[in-house]
Amino acid sequence: MKHLSILVPDDRSGPNTVACIAGTYHAFTEANKYYGTLGRKPVFKMELVGLSKRSELVNGMLMIQPQASISTIRKTDLIIIPALGGEFLEKNFVDEKVSAWLRGQYKKGAEIACMCTGAYMLAATDLLNGKSCSVHWKSAESFHQLFPEVQLKIEKLITDEEGIYTNGGGYSFLNLLIYLIGKYYDRQTAVYCSKVLQVEIDRQTQSDFAIFSGQKKHGDDMIRKAQEYMEHNYDRKISVDELSKELAFGRRTFDRRFIKATGNTPAEYLQRLKIESAKKALESTPKTVNEIMYEVGYSDAKAFREVFRKITGISPLAYKNKYNREAAELLFMNDAN
Structure with missing residues (x-):
């Protein structure tokens, strides 16, 4: 059985952070259950992982208790980084222990999926340098300023390159989950989960949602x-x-x-x-x-x-x-x- 790590951030959380964490757990639980009805073994064992024993989210309104510390996770197969909240004004906002763990797990063969602004966390580790990445269209300007080495593909809903996945914004993280289920399970299971969660399958773009305002924070x-x-x-x-x-x-x-x-x-x-x-x-x-x-x-x-x-x-x-x-x-x- 493969291991799925759902990363719980210590801070920089927002309402979408909780939705991403709960949505991931729900989607992969449904995929495992459906696989069981086909006489197959579950693909993933899931764990919520983090640095702290408890993480307060959405200004303390909610609290999540990670099941394991990242220091105890020696080997994982897939890491989910949920959407983050707050402003991103500098590159070095990620705790070095988290950054080192992400780099180390990727080097060992783990794949990493970022949801919306979770891409800021992965980009801060330099693992996205030279790779394609999508974020919410509202975040494109600040992301490009902070991480010019990343190939921003704002028109794409999902990117898939060298074991790293990213997706656009809002609740399109559900489309990424269906995409991952299709890769790790099979097409039949992805179609089933899309129907259970009522998420459109095979959606490729977020372009029709984007509002173009022009990049102005460049100093020229x-x-x-x-x-x-x-x-x-x-x-x-x-x-x-x-x-x-x-x-x-x-x-x-x-x-x-x-x-x-x-x-x-x-x-x-x-x-x-x-x-x-x-x-x-x-x-x-x-x-x-x-x-x-x-x-x-x-x-x-x-x-x-x-x-x-x-x-x-x-x-x-x-x-x-x-x-x-x-x-x-x-x-x-x-x-x-």
């Missing part, structure tokens, strides 16, 4: 001026070459500094501004997709649809039907008829 005043110009003129045809000349940059230097500061090329940044404006109009107005397309500066319907799908993961019409109340009600009535 000239790039910030370029961002502000784009934000006020995204509906016009903006030439990146002319903008770089206006700011007295060569195009290659401008692109390099813009990418370093924001994580996007100037063209990508402009696209995201246009699509974010289109999303808001699709959510809240009765305007057609074509009307909104023209308003945000596109004249080619095919190009608009392709960029919209690339950024959000779905088409403009599907987005409108999903998030616009009037459109959803009309679609429901048409289906009923």
Whole structure:
């Protein structure tokens, strides 16, 4: 039987920390039970592990008692790091004993799964350097600033690389659990657990949930001026070459500094501004997709649809039907008829 360690943080907890811990225990318990009905042995023995004998969570409102200290866990197969709470202003916030234990277990062959902001803890150990990682879209800016060596893939719901798994934010940790059950058990068990927990299986992206606001905490005043110009003129045809000349940059230097500061090329940044404006109009107005397309500066319907799908993961019409109340009600009535 494999060993599953669910890490209980000493501090930096929030409501989602508790949900991640309880959700993990629930999901893998269901998977073990279902495996038993198939005449198979449970895959995991689960233990809540930590540094302290008791951990106060959510400002002392709840208390969890780890079943074992990390110092007693010599070998584990899978470690779950739940979402954390609070602000992350420096890299060195993780207790060195926890950091050393995570690095040591990974070196021995353990796999590690981070839920939402739990990725900050793993990134602080340097185990995520050079690897893909997803976090909640609201955390992307601060995460990128603290850990530029990590390949942030904010559009992805789940990343899977070299025995390290991460996922986006909120309650999408449930999607990660279903994904892990599929890997450690089998597809049949994953489908069963998805039905019991009522979690959509095979969801790949969190892009349609993300709200683009632009990375501004980078200290490059000239790039910030370029961002502000784009934000006020995204509906016009903006030439990146002319903008770089206006700011007295060569195009290659401008692109390099813009990418370093924001994580996007100037063209990508402009696209995201246009699509974010289109999303808001699709959510809240009765305007057609074509009307909104023209308003945000596109004249080619095919190009608009392709960029919209690339950024959000779905088409403009599907987005409108999903998030616009009037459109959803009309679609429901048409289906009923």
